[in-house]
Amino acid sequence: MSLAIPNIDPAALARFYTAQRERFGARADSKGLVALAEALASVTPSALNHGDIGRWTQALDALPAVQPSRVELNSARLVIGDERDLDGSLSALEFRAHLEAFIPWRKGPFELFGVGIDTEWRCDLKWARLESAISPLADRRVLDVGSGNGYYAYRMAGAGAKQVLGIDPHVPYVAQFLLLQQYLAEVAVDILPITLDDFPERCGAFDTAFSMGVLYHRRSPIDHLLQLRDCLRVGGELVLETLYVEGDEGYSLIPQGSYARMRGIWFVPTVATLTAWISKAGFDNVRVVDESVTTPDEQRATSWMPYESLSDSLDPNDSSLSVEGHPAPRRVVIVATKR
Numbered sequence: 001m002s003l004a005i006p007n008i009d010p011a012a013l014a015r016f017y018t019a020q021r022e023r024f025g026a027r028a029d030s031k032g033l034v035a036l037a038e039a040l041a042s043v044t045p046s047a048l049n050h051g052d053i054g055r056w057t058q059a060l061d062a063l064p065a066v067q068p069s070r071v072e073l074n075s076a077r078l079v080i081g082d083e084r085d086l087d088g089s090l091s092a093l094e095f096r097a098h099l100e101a102f103i104p105w106r107k108g109p110f111e112l113f114g115v116g117i118d119t120e121w122r123c124d125l126k127w128a129r130l131e132s133a134i135s136p137l138a139d140r141r142v143l144d145v146g147s148g149n150g151y152y153a154y155r156m157a158g159a160g161a162k163q164v165l166g167i168d169p170h171v172p173y174v175a176q177f178l179l180l181q182q183y184l185a186e187v188a189v190d191i192l193p194i195t196l197d198d199f200p201e202r203c204g205a206f207d208t209a210f211s212m213g214v215l216y217h218r219r220s221p222i223d224h225l226l227q228l229r230d231c232l233r234v235g236g237e238l239v240l241e242t243l244y245v246e247g248d249e250g251y252s253l254i255p256q257g258s259y260a261r262m263r264g265i266w267f268v269p270t271v272a273t274l275t276a277w278i279s280k281a282g283f284d285n286v287r288v289v290d291e292s293v294t295t296p297d298e299q300r301a302t303s304w305m306p307y308e309s310l311s312d313s314l315d316p317n318d319s320s321l322s323v324e325g326h327p328a329p330r331r332v333v334i335v336a337t338k339r
Ligand SMILES: C[S@@+](CC[C@H](N)C(=O)[O-])C[C@H]1O[C@@H](n2cnc3c(N)ncnc32)[C@H](O)[C@@H]1O
Pocket: 107, 123, 145, 146, 147, 148, 167, 168, 169, 170, 173, 194, 195, 196, 211, 212, 213, 214, 217, 241
């Protein structure tokens, strides 16, 4: 291994980056993806400097080796294995304790070897809002920016995608993904702890690029759109999901502090503003396919994410407002084609 990163245990680096990049490269079957994997070989994943990597590595090392007898990636709750697969070597309760070591579980839901993980987010609801509005994923090479623990990436694989690469700099989510991948090694999904800033220019390797829940975290949202365009082949599809506010073209909320208790929120545009940004960034055929208000049915605290959630982020006397007095969170899905 040639990368030297201060304060990073080489084994952790290999676990969270090098091995995953090599796995991604080994699956790559197009010139574009092979070139991308080669370019990423010289990238230093700065995210590895954050988070308690030792804790995650230990939890991953402790996972039992079990073979799932069945896998369902095309259902609301992703199913990996069955309680009978544990085969008496450990009880469902013992296996549950392994999964609890990865709390908080925000994205899901999952069922692993009979243990249901009721995550903070019902991600199946967002997937249901967009799946029939996007180009069929069968045989497509897909990028998922802000992939979290890989729930959506596995749904993309379940919908027939040829290969999915997720990127997310948050190490605890990547650790959850590595847990899932331990039991799904054959599925062509990989997640790297990097961002689009680490990508080579104009890689053009993907047929579809998802960016869901990321744009409002970017200080320069138009640069984010340009980076997404550069990842796509000509004619490739962008699926963008983000927070929006109601209003006219040109307006964007720029929260001065937190927004619905979320930190690091820069721009929350109107749908008309966002549509104009996307066109300006080099996309045609820009279509709004869904607008929704986030409800506590979709985002709430559970035993797998026992901390504050949406209901704590809204004004207790007026749920149309966030605790800061901004409009309560609304989300839009926009699909567009690279010009
Ligand atoms: C609100 S979550 C959305 C997760 C998922 N895409 C979804 O729609 O539910 C935002 C995710 O984007 C990740 N993220 C933040 N900045 C990012 C960046 N520059 N590149 C890639 N991912 C990023 C965060 O770590 C987090 O997992």
